[in-house]
Structure formats: C-alpha cells, structure tokens
Amino acid sequence: MQSIKQIITSGKTCIGIEFGSTRIKAVLIDHQGNILASGNFNWENQFVNGIWTYDLNQIWLGLQQAYQALTQNVLEIYETHITQVSSIGISGMMHGYMPFDSHGNLLTPFRTWRNNITSDAAKKLTALFNYNIPQRWSIAHLYQAILNQEDHISQIDYFTTLAGYVHWKLTGEKVLGICEASGMFPIDTQTQNYDAAMIANFNQLIEENHFPWTLNQILPKVLPAGKIAGKLTAEGAKLLDPSGYLQSGIKFCPPEGDAGTGMIATNSIKETTGNISAGTSAFAMIVLEKSLSRVYEQLDIVTTPTGKLVAMAHANNCTTDINVWIKLLSESLHCFGVTLPADKIYETLFNKALEGEKDCGGLLSYGFYSGEHSVDLPNGCPVFLHPTDSxxxxxxxxxxxxxxxxxxxxxxMDILIQQEKITISKIVAHGGIFKTPNVASGILAAALNVPIAVMSTASEGGAWGIALLAGYLEMSDDISLTQYLDEIIFKHTDISINQPEPSTVQGYERFIQGYKQNISVAKEAARIYSNT
Incomplete structure (x- = not known):
C-alpha cells in the first residue's frame, strides 16, 4: 500500500477550496475522501457605502494565503511539496453579483448574498416568472441595478458569483455548477439549463433599454457534477501558487456554492433527504419529490449538484450574534486573568444552555446583523430583550x-412541513455550531420537531464538499454521484441522531410564538438605527 507521501507526490489527491463568510479554507483529500491536510485564511465582509462586500484584493490574498497554509501543512507532515493533483474544485458563498466588462474589469464592488437592497426587483421578477426570486439572487441584483439606472449596466459582458469568478480566473472558463447557477437564475430541471421561457420574459422586460447584450449572452454556462469544467492554466497556477510548485493542466470540477457543497458534505442529494448548514447564515435544503403547490416568498427553489429540485429555507443570520457574545464573555474572563481555548469556552457555555428553562424564561434575541428577507427586515440591528418578569x-x-x-x-421550514407536508426521510446538520454533541443538534430537532442527524464529519464543511466533487471527476464515467457518496465516501461514517424531546419541543414552540409576536421590536430598532 502506498504511503500518504507517495499518494501526494504521485498526484493521486484532490484539492477543495471554499470562500466562506469568515474563512477561506483549502483541503487536500485522497480518492477515498480522507482529509490529508488543510489550510485557512480568516477574513470578514465589510459594510461599505451601504453594501456588504469583500475587496477584490482580499479575494486573491486570501486564496493564496489559504493555499500556502495548506502546502505548509503538507510540508510539515509529509515533508514534500504539492506539485500536481488529480483535480481541483472551487466553492464560495452562493448568489451575489459580480459584473465584468469585456476586458475583465469588475464594474461595481462585489455585492454579496448578505445585502437586502433588491426588494423592488425581487418582487417584480417573482411576479413575472411566477417563481420566487429572493433578494440575494444574482438576477435580482442585476435587475435592481437596471431599475436604479446604474451606469455600468450597458458595459456588462459577463456576470457571475464569487465561485464562478475565481474559477474563471484560474481556468479561463465561464461556467458554474448547476446548483450554484440555480441561485443566479431559475433552472429547468428537464433541460438542466436556465429556464428558457423565463430568459425570454426577462429579455422582453428590458428590451426598451436597448442594452448591447441579452441575458443568455452574459450568464455562465451550466454544468452538472461529474463534468470537467476546465483545466488550470499557466496563469492560474501562478495566481494560486506564486511559489511555482503547482503545475498547470489540472482538471477542475464545476464551481459550486455553499448550498451545493453542503449537500455533498452531508450526503443529502437523494429525494426526501435534506441538510441544514449553520454558520454566518443558516439554510435548510430538502430534495423534493415534486414541485411545491405554489410560490412562497420564504422558500428558494434551487437544485442539487446533479440537477434535482430542492427547496431551500434560508436565513441571512445565524451564529454571528452567538460568536460576538462569546467573545465578550471571553474578554470578561481575561479581566480576571483567566485564558481558555475558544473551543473550551464554546463547549462549556453551550452545555450550560442545556440547564436553561425549556422556553428560555421569557428572554428573546434577534441576531439580525444584516437584513432578513423572511421577516421583511431590510436592515440589520441585533436586539436582546430581557423583560422585567423574565x-x-x-x-x-x-x-x-x-x-x-x-x-x-x-x-x-414550517411551510414545508406543515403546509406542503413534504416527506423528509433524513435531515443531516453540519457546521461548527454542531461540534458540541447534542446541544445545537438537540435544539434544532426540537425546533423542527424532526430527528436531526450529525455525522462525525459535521465540522468539515464546504471545502471538503467541493473536494469530494473534484474527486468525483475521477469516477463519474463509471458510477453515479449517489453511488460515489454512498459506497466510497460515507460507507463507514459515524452518525449520531437527536430525536425531538417532547418538553423541549413544547418549550421551543412557546419561545417561537414570543419571537414572532415581538419581532416588530427588532424591525423598529433597525429602522431607527438605519436613520441615525
């Protein structure tokens, strides 16, 4: 049997790189999906001129630093350099807006998924298509820019997402994986391409503007999982690895977003399966057996990386407020000369939560750091309430x-479960919040009143998911993606399942009723704060 060093030097490995909201992560895996090494670069979005964005220079600095950290990790453990791999995959935060001119220049600062600035466009397109177009979606950003009569519109030659942009610069190919593409514009699951009728409707809608382009001319090409989406160019190799060790010519899988990589990382691409990814944002993805009965503003309709229909319940905000409070509590410990590892603080405080009352004793929190479309909140302003009788x-x-x-x-999710009565055979949760056993997963099981499974790989995340999609390129001619995940990657994965605990279910229901009844407080706080 080959040693890991021999596997690396012979190039029988795959690299996955994901641009997350707070971290860029690169992982190296073998063909069985085992993580051999990893590297990270921490970054944060910036709120500039009313826009949540990342600086273009930070994208490339972060990519290079994360890859350099990966190669350093390989050098330290295996005493060798990465010169070749079988395949590479790029993933990033889904949706957003990055328009470019014919010379490849970005025409406006990157507008991320976190922005809630496309309300007019989203509503008009939803009505036009009879298909929910959330504010995060790329087509909503494009049309809002048209409604705003922004100067750059006539110069657009191409627009894409963050993952699509990085992939393009490394390979020269303007493509997207089908799941990522479904967050730019609706997909026809029969043709496995953008919905042609909706494309025609949009082109007719903007016809009077006489732009030098039509929508189909500026969208990325759509590819399903298992298709080669280009190869690393010589320029791309230098961009990724300025040290010069990495060779060009390496195959790339289609770039995907965090929704698609989350489905892969939890083996949730079969009908009636689902996954919940929790980080800066939270989203539940349920693979549907059939279309929903009607359009819901609270639900995105996207696809799996193989093109199956998926309902997504998305929230822009999830763990950011928790992280900020724990940082504050950590600072208070430092005042007393106590220094503990961050993981220990999270674990201790998360377990402390289990001692709390089932309905939280009348306390309320709205961790809205950015706007939240599902509750009609255009701007964020976190609020914590502790009434006098709490x-x-x-x-x-x-x-x-x-x-x-x-x-x-x-x-x-309540719409899917209670109104649409969809069948859910399994929901797998992943993300760092689930690292402490039976805390967040138990609460989530109670919140949805369904069993929640957590795999031993729960904290590996999207970089691992896109690395697996890259690895699938080596086997896509012989087996399906489902077989690859079931029979090779997850065959021996340990799974723990949290059943809904009845008293916690009842307590969460009391909490959520108060949450809904008092959400006007959060809205008013955001309104007042945004006007100061």
Whole structure:
C-alpha cells in the first residue's frame, strides 16, 4: 500500500477550496475522501457605502494565503511539496453579483448574498416568472441595478458569483455548477439549463433599454457534477501558487456554492433527504419529490449538484450574534486573568444552555446583523430583550441565543412541513455550531420537531464538499454521484441522531410564538438605527 507521501507526490489527491463568510479554507483529500491536510485564511465582509462586500484584493490574498497554509501543512507532515493533483474544485458563498466588462474589469464592488437592497426587483421578477426570486439572487441584483439606472449596466459582458469568478480566473472558463447557477437564475430541471421561457420574459422586460447584450449572452454556462469544467492554466497556477510548485493542466470540477457543497458534505442529494448548514447564515435544503403547490416568498427553489429540485429555507443570520457574545464573555474572563481555548469556552457555555428553562424564561434575541428577507427586515440591528418578569440567567441567556439562531430559518421550514407536508426521510446538520454533541443538534430537532442527524464529519464543511466533487471527476464515467457518496465516501461514517424531546419541543414552540409576536421590536430598532 502506498504511503500518504507517495499518494501526494504521485498526484493521486484532490484539492477543495471554499470562500466562506469568515474563512477561506483549502483541503487536500485522497480518492477515498480522507482529509490529508488543510489550510485557512480568516477574513470578514465589510459594510461599505451601504453594501456588504469583500475587496477584490482580499479575494486573491486570501486564496493564496489559504493555499500556502495548506502546502505548509503538507510540508510539515509529509515533508514534500504539492506539485500536481488529480483535480481541483472551487466553492464560495452562493448568489451575489459580480459584473465584468469585456476586458475583465469588475464594474461595481462585489455585492454579496448578505445585502437586502433588491426588494423592488425581487418582487417584480417573482411576479413575472411566477417563481420566487429572493433578494440575494444574482438576477435580482442585476435587475435592481437596471431599475436604479446604474451606469455600468450597458458595459456588462459577463456576470457571475464569487465561485464562478475565481474559477474563471484560474481556468479561463465561464461556467458554474448547476446548483450554484440555480441561485443566479431559475433552472429547468428537464433541460438542466436556465429556464428558457423565463430568459425570454426577462429579455422582453428590458428590451426598451436597448442594452448591447441579452441575458443568455452574459450568464455562465451550466454544468452538472461529474463534468470537467476546465483545466488550470499557466496563469492560474501562478495566481494560486506564486511559489511555482503547482503545475498547470489540472482538471477542475464545476464551481459550486455553499448550498451545493453542503449537500455533498452531508450526503443529502437523494429525494426526501435534506441538510441544514449553520454558520454566518443558516439554510435548510430538502430534495423534493415534486414541485411545491405554489410560490412562497420564504422558500428558494434551487437544485442539487446533479440537477434535482430542492427547496431551500434560508436565513441571512445565524451564529454571528452567538460568536460576538462569546467573545465578550471571553474578554470578561481575561479581566480576571483567566485564558481558555475558544473551543473550551464554546463547549462549556453551550452545555450550560442545556440547564436553561425549556422556553428560555421569557428572554428573546434577534441576531439580525444584516437584513432578513423572511421577516421583511431590510436592515440589520441585533436586539436582546430581557423583560422585567423574565428569568435572566446565564443558562437561559445561552439557550435563548441558540434558539434564536434557528428562528428565521424555522419559519420557512414550517411551510414545508406543515403546509406542503413534504416527506423528509433524513435531515443531516453540519457546521461548527454542531461540534458540541447534542446541544445545537438537540435544539434544532426540537425546533423542527424532526430527528436531526450529525455525522462525525459535521465540522468539515464546504471545502471538503467541493473536494469530494473534484474527486468525483475521477469516477463519474463509471458510477453515479449517489453511488460515489454512498459506497466510497460515507460507507463507514459515524452518525449520531437527536430525536425531538417532547418538553423541549413544547418549550421551543412557546419561545417561537414570543419571537414572532415581538419581532416588530427588532424591525423598529433597525429602522431607527438605519436613520441615525
């Protein structure tokens, strides 16, 4: 059997790189999906001139630093350099807006998924298509820019997402994986391409503007999982690895977003399966057996990386508020000369939450750092409420923030479960919030009143998911993606399942009723704050 060093030097590995909201992560895996090494680069979005964005230079600095950290990790463990791999995959935050001119220049600062600035466009397009177009979607950003009569519109030659942009610069190919593409513009699952009738409707809608382009001319090409989406160019190799060790000519899988990589990382691409990804945002993805009965503003309709129909209940906000409070509590410990590892603080406080009252003792939290479409909130302003008759304790405080982390997403899931009565055979949760066993996963099970499974790989995330899609390129001619995941990647994965605990279900229901009844407080706070 080959040693890991031999596997690396012979190029029988794959690289996955994901641009997350707070971290860019690169992983190296073998063909069985085992992670051999990893590297990270931490970054944060910036709120500039009313727009949530990332600087273009930070994108490339972060990519190079994350890859350099990966190669350094390989050098330290295996005493060798990465010179070749079988395949590479790029993933990033889904949706957003990056328009370019014919010379490849970005025409406006990157507008991320986190912005809620396309309300007029989203409403008009939803009515035009009879298909929900959320504010995050790329087509909503494009049309809002048209409605705003922004100067750059006539110069657009191509527009794409963050993953599509990085992939383009590394390979020269203007393509997207089908799941990522479904967050730019609606997909026809029969043709596995953008919906032709909706494309025609949009082109007719903007015809009077006489732009030098039509929508179909500026969208990326759509590819399903298993298709080669280009190869690393010599220029791309230098861009990714300035040290010069990495060779050009490496195959790339189609670039995907965090929704698609989340489905892969949890083996949730079969009908009636689902996954919940929790980080800066939270979203539940349920693979549908059939279309929903009608359009819901709270639900996106996207696809799996193989093109199957998926309902997505998305919330822009999830763990950011928890992270900020834990940072504050950590600072208070430092004042007393106590320094603990971050993981220990999270684990201790998360377990403390289990001691709290089932309904959180009357406390309420709205961790809206950005706007939240599902509750009609255009701008963010986090709010914590402890009424005079509430039971304000550390346990209730922590439990409240864990409950509210899933509050906005639950509103969309309730539609799927209670109104559409869809069949769900399994929901797998992943993300760092689930690292402490049986805390966030148990709360989520109670919130949705369905069993929640957590795999031993729960914290691996999207970089691993896109690395697996890259690895699938080596086997796509012989087996389906479902077989690849079932028979090779997840065959021996440990899974723990949290069943809904009846008293916690009842307590969460009392909490969510208060959450919904008092959400006007969060809206008013955001309105007042945005006007200051």
């Amino acid at each position: 039971h304000f304790s550390l346990a209730n405080f922590m439990r409240t923030h864990l409950y509210s982390a899933f509050g906005a997403m639950k509103l969309g």
